Amino acid sequence: MSQELWSSVDEFICSLLAPEDASLEAALKAGTAAGLPPISITANQGKLLMILAHSIRARRILEIGTLGGYSTIWLARAVGPAGRVVTMEIQPAHAEVARQNVARAGCDSIVEIQVGPALDLLPGLATHDPKPFDMVFIDADKAAAPDYFAWALRLTRPGGLIVVDNVVREGNILDAESPDPSIVGIRRLYEIMSGERRAVSTAIQTVGSKGLDGFSISLVTAPA
Numbered sequence: 057m058s059q060e061l062w063s064s065v066d067e068f069i070c071s072l073l074a075p076e077d078a079s080l081e082a083a084l085k086a087g088t089a090a091g092l093p094p095i096s097i098t099a100n101q102g103k104l105l106m107i108l109a110h111s112i113r114a115r116r117i118l119e120i121g122t123l124g125g126y127s128t129i130w131l132a133r134a135v136g137p138a139g140r141v142v143t144m145e146i147q148p149a150h151a152e153v154a155r156q157n158v159a160r161a162g163c164d165s166i167v168e169i170q171v172g173p174a175l176d177l178l179p180g181l182a183t184h185d186p187k188p189f190d191m192v193f194i195d196a197d198k199a200a201a202p203d204y205f206a207w208a209l210r211l212t213r214p215g216g217l218i219v220v221d222n223v224v225r226e227g228n229i230l231d232a233e234s235p236d237p238s239i240v241g242i243r244r245l246y247e248i249m250s251g252e253r254r255a256v257s258t259a260i261q262t263v264g265s266k267g268l269d270g271f272s273i274s275l276v277t278a279p280a
């Protein structure tokens with residue numbers, strides 16, 4: 057079992073079930089051209105987010121970690137023209153690439169990109185736009201994943217979903233002694249999810265063109 061095989065299978069799946077249109081392809085190209093790291097979700101993962109959002113009839117989605125807006129476009133398509141996606145990005149240069157990618161995809165009236173450290177932006181969101189979200193996609197700095205999860209619980213309606221990317225990290229999350237803040241953060245997230253009574257959670261490990269990683273899914277069951 058090899059990375060080459062995982063990538064080939066991802067190509068097979070994506071070509072049949074999650075083909076990218078010109079806007080999604082252009083979004084990745086623009087990210088590469090601007091020197092953004094190649095760490096966006098894959099097309100089949102984008103389609104999974106879209107299906108999850110559709111299945112709960114999501115109209116309002118919060119994303120933490122925009123990069124070049126590739127996942128944002130999938131989410132914007134999921135909520136449709138009357139929906140809203142708020143996405144937070146700490147790097148102004150990433151946010152600028154995302155702004156152009158989202159506009160090219162025709163999603164700029166749906167998507168609001170907020171620039172800054174998410175933990176500084178989230179309190180403002182709770183006051184200036186207090187309507188609950190149907191879904192939160194957490195995909196920023198992994199050290200702060202527990203904090204983002206706490207905010208997501210506060211901001212998501214019962215019946216809504218919280219998805220966290222990169223919860224396996226090539227299996228490095230098994231290392232209880234790891235000094236890596238990302239690993240410490242994700243391990244703490246598992247502990248919190250395991251004891252959290254306002255949400256029911258699981259995690260799935262994945263292989264594909266981005267290696268061995270995984271995502272968690274939490275269904276919010278009770279109001280904050």
Ligand code: SAH
Nearest residue numbers: 096097121123126127145146173174196197
């Ligand atoms: N969701 C994107 C990938 C996000 S990569 C996609 O799949 O297409 C992670 C992003 O989180 C990077 O752009 C990084 O700059 C951003 N980030 C890191 N720390 C952050 C923070 N504290 N607040 C907001 N964004 C942050």
Ligand code: DHB
Nearest residue numbers: 095096097195196221222
């Ligand atoms: C990294 C971040 C991601 O969100 C991801 O999906 C893969 C890698 C990273 O920071 O290395």
Ligand code: MG
Nearest residue numbers: 095195221222
């Ligand atoms: Mg990620």
